[in-house]
Structure formats: structure tokens, C-alpha cells
Amino acid sequence: MSPVTEPDLDAEYRQVREECGLIDRPDRSWIRIDGPDAAEFLQGQVTNETEELDVGSGAYAALLDRKGHLQADMRVLRLGEDSFLVDTEQATGQILFKHLTMYKIGRKVEVEQTDRALLSLVGPGSYGVTGLAPGPEHAFTEAVIAGADCLVATTVFGLDVICEPEKADAVRAQLVSDRAVPVSGAATEILRVERGLPRFGFDMTEANMPAEAGIVERAVSFTKGCYIGQEPVARLHYKGRPNRHLRGLKSQGQLVSGARVSFKEKEVGTIGTTVLSPASGRIALAILRKEAEPGSTVIVDSESGEVEAEVVELPFTGDIDA
Secondary structure, eight states, X not given: OOOOOOOOHHHHHHHHHHSOEEEEOOOEEEEEEESTTHHHHHHTTBSSOOTTOXXXXXXXXXXXXXXXOEEEEEEEEEEETTEEEXXXXXXXXXXXXXXXXXXXXXXXXEEXXXXXXXXXXXXXXXXXXXXXXXXXXXXXXXXXXXXXXXEEEEOSSEEEEEEOGGGHHHHHHHHHHTTOEEOOHHHHHHHHHHHTOOOXXXXXXXTXXXXXXXXXXXXXXXXXXXXXXXXXXXXXXXHOOOSEEEEEEEESSOOOTTOEEEETTEEEEEEEEEEEETTTEEEEEEEEETTSOTTOEEEXXXXXXXXXXXXXXXXXXXXXXX
């Protein structure tokens, strides 16, 4: 039996920053929405504009409860005039499916769970691997890879290749043959944290509103029609100021996910995702109360005692676009 070896994160980090890394993403749940009322129906459920999407484009959006709290986040791809493909965190897939199924009553729309394999190409070399030119985020094109019909979507990190699960092995082998180097999820998590992108269930939860999680610009349209949770989100945007904000933390000491964060002897939040970045050191994402402003020093609980951390604006590294 071969020994299990730990990934060389420094080498993987260089790969995804400078060339092209390949990561399997089994942590997604997929939903198809089809029918003459599909566009209008989805428009009334999620936070971002979906009805006006062109075929071949997509959007990042969220599902809220009536008080404006997050229930799920998702990527919406418009496959056709009456057809959409949605992917969300595996943990929220059933929540989103149940919601859409319940609210589709009386509409000419079908909602079904489906299976897809997702292979993420991460890094500037992603386009050379596929031979495809970069487009706006969430734009996608159809491509045949290793004989498999795939959707190839642009992301902030490179490209996502979406295919039928039974074709994934052949597609993966072709991408590796075309110089994509397999990397671990830990390497891509470093990029996500550096860029300040929260992940549902890790950095933002059902306790948060979009403004607190820092996703309003990416996920919320203030010009579209009504959707569940719109009123409190709009009221906070136009008339208020969030009591909490997504922040970055930097520390010389170890930062642990779930650890309590205190400022002036008052608890102001908990740590979300933590990584050791070759570029930025020990860093983390955390939704903190507004008094812990950038430039503040906070105290973080750790297994070895309390450690100091600096609160910083996101993203962490200046050479990464927001």
C-alpha cells in the first residue's frame, strides 16, 4: 500500500497563480429549471437579475427568507430561452430544490435535481488548456472535450468544465494531457480567501444578510422586480448600515475556524475560513461587528491561548482584482 502524502501547497499555489491547476468539485448540487414560465419564475425567487440573461450567460445570486437572511447562494446559467441550470453548495441543494418545488405550483415550469461533474481550471493558463478565450464571469460556451459534450464557464479564477458524471474521467484525463496539473482543494481555498470571497456554510450563514456577507455587488439587483426578502435588503441598502461586515484577518499566530473574535473585551464575531497564504501569511475571513474596523487589532481565541490579529479590508493582496 502506497503511503499517503500531503500536498505541497507552496508548489500548488504557484501552479494556480502562474499556470493552471485542475480540481474536482464534487461539493456542488445541481438543479434544472425548464418550461415556458421558467425565466419569470426564477426571477421572482432569487436576488439577482435572471430573466434578462442572454442564453450563454449567467449570474451569481442568493435565495433569502422573508427577513432578508441568506438561505443559499448559487450560480445560474441560462441554457435556453426556457431553460436554466443552477448549481449551489451541496449542503444547500435540498433547501433550494424544496423551495423551488414548493413555489412553482400553478406555473408552467419543471424543477428537477440532476447530476453534473464539475472540473475547475484555476489559473491564467486555463484558457490555453481549453483553447477558449476568456469572457465575462459566468458566460459559458459549449465544447466537446474527449468526446464529451461540456459547458465551459468563465470564473474569477479561470474556467469551470461541466459534463455528465460518466464522462468526467475521460474529460479529466484530456485536461491533464493538455497541461492542467491536478491540485488539492486547499490550494484553491487560499485564492478564494485572498480574494475575499465568502462561502456559504463556511463564512456566511442563515444568520447573515447579503450586505453583511459582502456579496451585494455580486449577487443583488436593485432594479429587478420583487423577490422574497427584497424589502429588508433594499431598506438596509438605501437607508441603513449593516451592523456586521465581512473582513479579513491577518495574524502571526494560528487562526482556527470557529474561534471567537473579541474587540475591546466584547465578542464581535467568529472566524470563518482560515488559510496559510504564501503571499499574505496566516489569514482568515470573518463577519465582524462594525466597531472592529479595518486597522483595528482584535483578540482571537486559539488552542494555545489568545492571539492578536489585524482587521483588514478585502481583498488581501493588491495584485488580485476584487
